[in-house]
Amino acid sequence: MNPYAVLASAAAEWDALEPRLAPDARAELAALLGRMREPGPGAADRAALAGRAAEVLAAQLPDRFGPGRLAPAPPGPDVTHLGFRADDLAVLLLDGHRMAGPVLGAVRDRLLAEPALDADTVRRAGGDPYAAGLIRLRGAGGRLLLPAFQFSEGALPWLTVLEVNAVLGADGDPWGAADWWLGENAWLAAAPARLLGTADERRLPATARHLIEGE
Structure with missing residues (x-):
């Protein structure tokens, strides 16, 4: 499973999923997403961080992100789910605003x-x-x-x-x-x-x- 697809799916359903995360898992997820957005990591390092973030979500929410729960997605970081990208999860969790997704994300980018x-x-x-x-x-x-x-x-x-x-x-x-x-x-x-x-x-x-x- 493409871990970026997991993160994009979590962003699309964040309002329902966030209350189900334990505080320590939420903190680990935030730290991983923060490291992904730093300028230093290359593509391979970002992929590894995305993989670990996806594992955190799967462990906390096996009914949503456990094995076989998501349809196969193409490789790479640009995969979307309902118009949400993996980067949108970092926006929702770290940035303190809701400018994410297919509508507000486009406004944010503009x-x-x-x-x-x-x-x-x-x-x-x-x-x-x-x-x-x-x-x-x-x-x-x-x-x-x-x-x-x-x-x-x-x-x-x-x-x-x-x-x-x-x-x-x-x-x-x-x-x-x-x-x-x-x-x-x-x-x-x-x-x-x-x-x-x-x-x-x-x-x-x-x-x-x-x-x-x-x-």
Whole structure:
């Protein structure tokens, strides 16, 4: 059995399966997935880690992942189950958000493809990557990323960004806030982030409030 198929299947059913894991097994699974996402391991090492993670799941959940419980899957790490990938399990278990699977995973990938600054870059520029009101996303390996549109010069955030992020509740829902900024907005006829520094910037707080009050 391809161990990546086991991990993808676990991701697809995570809400039902997670409560059934013993704490020590959950901790071991988290450690294995964390090592898989580190930049150092090669393909063979990642496969070995995936194999051990699959063994942990099979031992804890034999009715779901025991011998003969999964249909054969093609080899390699790119196998999916109901649109979920093995990497999605790491997102669900380690990253503290639910941007995984065929719909939200695609949104996550799109947002992470946008220009961003890591925490060290913000610090070197004299900023605080953990300042209130900034959008912080978790990228590959759990790396902290701050979408670059938030900063006007160096690590200086736009005041409008901080105002709008407070309206959008970016501290609690950074992915939703990032999607609002970077997605096309019918009211503005543009992605809001593109209006920063223009005459239309003043429209952004009211547009965000309209979104929240209309929910």
